[in-house]
Amino acid sequence: MNKFHLLFKYLVLIVFGFFILPMAAPLMSAEKSELKYTQNINPEAKMQDEKSSAIKFEKPLRIGKVSARYGKMKSPGSDKIVMHTGIDMAAPLNTDIYVAAAGTVIFTNENFEENRGPGKEIAVQHTNGFQTRYTHLNEILVKNGQIIQAGEIIAKVGSTGRSTGPHLHFEIRLNDKTENPEDYIDFKDLKK
Numbered sequence: 001m002n003k004f005h006l007l008f009k010y011l012v013l014i015v016f017g018f019f020i021l022p023m024a025a026p027l028m029s030a031e032k033s034e035l036k037y038t039q040n041i042n043p044e045a046k047m048q049d050e051k052s053s054a055i056k057f058e059k060p061l062r063i064g065k066v067s068a069r070y071g072k073m074k075s076p077g078s079d080k081i082v083m084h085t086g087i088d089m090a091a092p093l094n095t096d097i098y099v100a101a102a103g104t105v106i107f108t109n110e111n112f113e114e115n116r117g118p119g120k121e122i123a124v125q126h127t128n129g130f131q132t133r134y135t136h137l138n139e140i141l142v143k144n145g146q147i148i149q150a151g152e153i154i155a156k157v158g159s160t161g162r163s164t165g166p167h168l169h170f171e172i173r174l175n176d177k178t179e180n181p182e183d184y185i186d187f188k189d190l191k192k
């Protein structure tokens with residue numbers, strides 16, 4: 001083997017290295033970052049994080065007045081103390097109701113009894129274990145299973161079910177327990 005052959009061999013190696021290595025490098029780094037990503041996922045830690053973190057809610061009405069707050073109150077027409085599981089906002093019939101946050105409609109009910117129960121009702125499932133409920137509706141504008149973006153109009157204010165006038169009863173539930181909506185949303189624009 002003479003010097004020229006040896007030189008040629010090195011030249012081929014250098015040319016190969018020059019073209020092949022840059023092509024392989026992104027592949028290698030992609031594999032590396034994928035590995036890093038999967039290693040970072042800890043299912044338990046992720047669930048814990050989702051449970052503890054709140055999401056941003058918007059007021060479901062742009063107009064109206066808070067007429068009953070969340071918490072214990074006297075049952076109308078008796079001395080019984082009952083738990084009011086949401087916040088009531090009086091508003092004109094057919095006022096637009098906005099979803100409080102992006103989510104999926106998990107329940108709609110068009111059937112109701114006069115002067116009994118929640119009337120026409122919608123429940124929306126959000127992330128992090130949160131759910132919102134909208135009751136006494138006059139009209140439901142969404143379907144069960146529908147994905148709702150933040151800011152969408154989902155229903156119209158009504159007085160269906162046990163209601164003495166057009167209003168929205170709005171609930172926030174976290175892991176199936178009702179929460180005070182005022183802990184999540186500033187209703188001061190809707191105060192009397």
Ligand SMILES: [Zn+2]
Pocket residue numbers: 068084086087088168169170
């Ligand atoms: Zn209510």
